[in-house]
Amino acid sequence: MLLGKTYPAGGMGQAEAALNDIARHPATAQHIATAFARHFIADDPPPAAVARLAKVFAKSDGDLRALAMALIDLPEAWSTPMMKLRSPLEYVVAVRRAAGPGPTNVPNQSLGWLNTLGEPLWQPPGPNGFSDRTDSWASAEGMKVRLDIAWQAARQAGDISNPNDMLDALIGPSASPETRQAIARAESKQQGLALLLMAPEFQRR
Amino acid sequence: MSLLCETPNPSRRAVLMTGGALFAWAYLPRFARAADNRDPRLIVIVLRGALDGLSAVGPVGDPDYVSLHGDIALSLDGPHPALPLDGFFAVNPAMPVFARLFKANQAAVVHAAATGYRERSHFDGQDVLESGFAGPGHVATGWLNRALEGLPAGDRVATLGGLAVGPSTPLVIRGAAPVLGWAPQSLPAPAGDLAARVLDLYQHRDPMLAVALQKGLDADRMALDDQMDANAMKPKGGFDSAAGMRQAAQGAAKLIAADDGPRVAALAFDGWDTHVNEGGATGRLATLLGGLDGAFEEFEKGLGERWKDTAIVAITEFGRTARINGTVGTDHGTGTVVLLAGGAIKGGRVIADWPGLKPAQLYEQRDLAPTSDVRAVLKGLLADQFGLSAAVLGDKVFPESGAVKPMRDLVA
Structure with missing residues (x-):
């Protein structure tokens, strides 16, 4: 039982099915998009930028390359002042x-x-x-x-x-x-x- | 052998990321002390790796002790006799300072203690110990930081914030309340007026970095204090070495002793995971215990007149098996000791509802059974030192722990 859904027992397939559902969960798109935007744009990234990235993540079925391309196209990625400290x-x-x-x-x-x-x-x-x-x-x-x-x-x-x-x-x-x-x-x-x-x-x- | 055991991998040197907010304790005015002239401090030492409580404070009066702990059992006889605390318990001879403080009623032991965690993973056990939550998985904030947050707004102790000493900020003090970091530094200090020039540039271009750098330089200077030679604070060893532990306490004591310094502090010492050749009255564990004893001594010396208001508590994620293993060590167990020291402690006591060491008395027939909850001890200290209520302690500081009552009268 995971997130309200029951997965029938059955070896590796059970875990894979669960992981696939987690990967496609809207919260995952939001989480990955936020982490991406936080790293490249700002600690508290503009919500519009996060929303755009989350959409690309969902649409491309989790293609990080597509996410990176979308990030480059975001105006916020270029216009935000240099506020992050290098790690x-x-x-x-x-x-x-x-x-x-x-x-x-x-x-x-x-x-x-x-x-x-x-x-x-x-x-x-x-x-x-x-x-x-x-x-x-x-x-x-x-x-x-x-x-x-x-x-x-x-x-x-x-x-x-x-x-x-x-x-x-x-x-x-x-x-x-x-x-x-x-x-x-x-x-x-x-x-x-x-x-x-x-x-x-x-x-x- | 046990599962999930990793050799601690301490970064040998320094550093401290303070989790979050910056604060300016260096600039605070010196407040008048409270009317009763008490100015309490609480220092938490986390012993990572699981301390063998039966070798730190041995139940030498228990007839089953020697048969379980074998060659490494402490004894009142022999070339390295343990130091008797009362008629039943004796402390490892590597801890003469603790024994002296105990006699002076400034140190106490809570034996057969454990957190609510009953599995055997270091990581999870430390998360539970330091986060203060009932189970693992909470790694964002620690109970000591939430205790600061739980104080009334504007409370002096909360305003002064905490001090984190160690290779990284221990989880126990991570959180939203301000925390200053400090550790002995290994890098050569910049020559000339480089620091002043960088500060000047920051003041013009980057005020946030200016504040941070200024505080970092201040903290370092305060920890060094009157030592003319900055090299005196070069790391003498990692926090898994006796010299490193002593030195960490030495620097921390100076910062905590200051009138406007932090009133709570957290240190993490590594290396207690003694599966192999643990040693008893001498050997690997005794060396580490000697380091911890040295830390107590440095705090006593460095805190000066503030020692009388100070409580130090040393805690570990769980204990070790009562019976030694095939490699003359011990594996992950359950019940262990909490060590208390400081002028504020109502000492000279081993507090234990002793469960016994017969097979049926052991937890899962292998570990010292826990009869005290570590959280009760910690709650008692927080209540007595800073006046935190049982409600705040049971809800916010140690979530879902209302049933665990604060241990009373730990503080004199």
Whole structure:
């Protein structure tokens, strides 16, 4: 008995039938659409965008590719301000892409950063996974750790050509005048790079 | 061997995501203390992996104890004699601080205790223990956080929020009430004025991040306090090591002792799942118990004059089998101990309706039978320390637990 419907006993078929019904349940479309929109648009995504995605999910019988295409077509996906904070995994990957692999080119340091930031790789605290909301990551401890990581990455970066050029390459179009100024006035290339890795435009997405 | 057993996988270092709301305790004015000069604090230590209560506090006076616990049974004789608490129970010799506090009436034991959970899965057992719900599956909020929420609006303890110490915020303190996170840090501190420059940029461009970063820097500075050398707070070990436990308590004590610091705190220590070579008076479990004992000592030292108003409670998801297994360890069981320490505790007592250890007296003929409910202990502490009513405790903090009455007079 599941959601008011009785499934006759009969091995694997029983479970498959139940799972199929769960997958096609309207609440599932709503749930997946919300998770999608929360990840790509905003913590509390516009209801219209969620409704549109839920419709596509139902219509395509759960085709995630179709869902992704629909998301790209949503104006909200492009117009919403950058309010989400990069998750620890996104942040660590972005830091590595910006500042290089570090001294040894082995993943240990990056994995250590993820542990310290509270998102150990593939080890969520429960089956519902890690949080996908900004307020879960923009914590006091979390931001302090990001500062330490930014400094460590900047210190280890082999060859920092010019932080101002890096700014243009990494966050160019979205960079605020204040961020440009802060980086231009840094007392060293290392500090400039660390500031860039801490800039709101680098933290948020 | 038991089912569903995973080696705890602690991330060795740091971190803490505070679940949700930001708050500015660092900026609160210092309130005058209450008229009776009591300023209660509650510290919850979750021992993950299931503590063998019969090896932590051994019923050395029970004639069936030795035959069940075999070579690892505690004894009042031998090279490592257990420390007697009363005529019947003795605490593991790895816990001299606890024994001293017990003698000074500042520590107590509730024995043969368990939550309402009767299966043997760590995950589910911890969910029940920490969420405070009657069954598993509730992983969003914990009872300690809901206790803060259950206080009257504007209550000082609620306003000051909670403190989470550990590799991640323990479920027990997750929820809507504000929680500050802290953990020993392993990364080198930024040189020069980088922090000030980033803060300045945030104040102009991103006030939310400015508040968060400022609080993170404040918390770190407070935990370090007067230690000139920031390296003193580099992690000395994970929270499954004795040094790591002691250090976690040391830092947490400084934050909790502050007049405007959190009044409730949660820590989670790992590694208690002793299926193999558990050891008795010495060995693996004794080493962990020594770490827990060190944590008690650090809290006593670090809390200073506030120790007298503090209650610390150490809880675990369930106990372990009464009989040792073929690998000189114990498997997942039921009844175990709750350890209480702190100046606020009405100590010097082992509180137990002892069920006995004969085969017919064991739960399912294998575990120490539970005769006390862990929730009754926790409710008693919350009622005595913060004045939460039985109704709020039975409905909101521990849902559907109205039948479990708060244990009275745990606090002096």
